[in-house]
Amino acid sequence: MNTTSQFETQTKNLIDDLKSVCANYGLGNDGNEFKIITQVFLYKFLNDKFVHEVKQIDASIAAADDWEKAFRALSDDDREMLTLQMSESTATIHPDQLISSLFDRQNEPKFADILDNTLIDIAKNNSDIFSVITEGGEKIVLFENISKYVTDKRDDFCKAIINKLVNFSFENIFHEKFDFYATIFEYLISDYNSNSGGKYAEYFTPHAVAKIMARCLVQGEVSNVTCNDPSAGSGTLLMNLAHQIGEDKCTIYSQDISQKSSNLLRLNLILNNLVHSIPNVVKGNTILDPYQREKNGRLMRFDYIVSNPPFKLDFSDFSADLDTKENHERFFAGIPNVPKAKKEGMAIYLLFLQHIMYSLTEKGKAAIVVPTGFITAQSGIDKKIRERMVESKMRAGVVSMPSNIFATTGTNVSILFLDKQNKGDVVLIDASNLGTTVKEGKNQKTLLSFEEEDKIIDTFNTKIAIADFSVVVSYDDIKTKNYSLSAGQYFEVKIEYTDITADEFTSKMNAFESNLEGLFAEGKTLEVEIQANLKSLKYE
CATH class of the missing domain: 1.20.1260 (Ferritin)
Incomplete structure (x- = not known):
């Protein structure tokens, strides 16, 4: 050992x-x-x-x-x-x-x-x-x-x-270094890694997801940058991002509605030599009352944002308060309706998405975990957000993850990557077929191997097309596909052709006709039998 x-x-x-x-x-x-x-x-x-x-x-x-x-x-x-x-x-x-x-x-x-x-x-x-x-x-x-x-x-x-x-x-x-403390932190909170009945975002994001987000966001040397997570949880995403940048080259800002999450994030910052960022950890409601602001009162903008926001949450008590003049620009696509039958089904992640887009600097980058359904929705707030991303040319790519990558939810997820400086091509990856399924407690969980993680990261960063795995598309291509961000909708449809002689063709067609005649005859026989049975039932 x-x-x-x-x-x-x-x-x-x-x-x-x-x-x-x-x-x-x-x-x-x-x-x-x-x-x-x-x-x-x-x-x-x-x-x-x-x-x-x-x-x-x-x-x-x-x-x-x-x-x-x-x-x-x-x-x-x-x-x-x-x-x-x-x-x-x-x-x-x-x-x-x-x-x-x-x-x-x-x-x-x-x-x-x-x-x-x-x-x-x-x-x-x-x-x-x-x-x-x-x-x-x-x-x-x-x-x-x-x-x-x-x-x-x-x-x-x-x-x-x-x-x-x-x-x-x-x-x-x-x-x-980081990997050691990440393992210790995960072990420390393993018995307490619940989200209080689903009210708050998960405290812990799988390492594979956090690693992919950080390494696809940060390419090359960067320094003196600001990093943010508006739904920080225990800070797994922020720790991976800071480690990728360099703990001494970034300042972290965060907000989370849960005091338990904020205390865990503080512990994570101390373990990972990021104590200088603790004063920027805020316990509060990001959507209703974002805390970090400039001296003039304007919301702070950040160079890097990572987030695994809650997908659905009862926000009915605050929903009406969001419809203010100040928020019209931040929530440009609208505020999700509160479902009458199931208030906890409100799509709160759509508000986080809009908030993140609003909170990026002119050179800002972001990575956000969303339900995979978001990337193809054909109407409503979902599509308006995607349209803005494309029209503003701030897309970097999408990675659709395997099902059950989160053991605690059956919802399929994708990672959206934003880059306000990317005016060129966009890479879309379908990683849904990767991974190995294992049992974790009562749940199924999909684990990615290191090689599979690296395949996703390398494909994203090099922007290469791989059959049935990734495509590289332009903003115009995305518009023609009705703003869909699903890689599968851009894959080439392959039709295999086989050369045969005229005699072989005639023989195949005769066989098809003979088979069809047999099926039609069998169908008529069955129809007669069914009618006879119905008559006998009628007179009984």
Whole structure:
């Protein structure tokens, strides 16, 4: 087993140990378990990052037999100078707030209060950098009182948590890159990856989809760009995009209506060295009240936008509020009707699509997951949006994905790619026949191999036509097909011809005629039998 695999196994074991503690105190599969696990995991990560930075900056502390004793021996001024030299992604932690200090104090009375107060104080001291904000301007800080979720033996619970944390260290893992942390993050949230009864967007987008979106969007070197997801969830799409660009070459902005999603995104940003973007994470309703604006009040424009928006959602409480003068340009194709019989069937993704088109800079690019039905709809808002994309020459391409690429939905999906600088050809890919079907829980899921992922990405980026897989079309071609973006409608119809002699042709035709005569005769016989049966039934 290589070193990375060992770290991965050890980190997953820590997560399992924390879940085991929760289960032992009656919180297994409890809704509050998620809050405890993610906060405790984050506390441990930030604690070890702080220790790592201290040792990197001060060689004497790193070389000391007891580094913590050497650190405590520093004067307050020296400790402050040391913390000022740390990277902005490192939380400031007082010696008494270190996990090792809490471990030494675990037998003191009311230990639960000690742990809770430590977490709350760390959150307050680092509020400016690590807080997520709401659309109303309120700060959602890093930590809260975690022992409140335990009804009995709170001190014992907190001791058990600290004892699991103290014997593990992230210090040898900080050099690991995106793929490692993506795996850990997925494992961490795997038991909590639900969307609360379907009300919010999924928290996790499959890696294959996120990878294809990022690598088709970002080609070549880019720097100093802005990235956005208006329905960010846990940030899987944004993390893949930032990794493809370079975490130090982009700034992330996001908004999501779910506080749970916003907290997960914050955790993802911390793990992936994107702490500088945390102040841009907003908990709020993008469609009704988009938060990110310029100083003049105009909505911000972004260089890259990725999104896997909710497809359908009950938006009836806000629908009428969207019909304002300010929104006429943003929602140029209209606001979807609220179905009378099934309000939760409102096609909310059409609003996200229009919002994304409106939010791109003049050189902007976007990748959006949509129901495959959108790319061929022949009327309504769907078609108006496609018409605008073509008339404005902002299409880059479409990839129609295999069915069940998302295990949680049977809806077939496609990825729309926009590029406001693409005035040339558009590539359409039908990847629906790729992948292998596997069972995931009660659901079927389609998995793409690395080779299949690369085939999609390479075909898209090189704009090559492959029989029954991809076509390269012009904007005029799309207009003649009634703005359809389905690759299948552009595939060549193949007719195979076979040379035969006149005698062979006559023989085949005679055989067809003979066969038809036999079928007609059989049909007449059956008709007579049916009529006879009907008469007998009539007289019975």
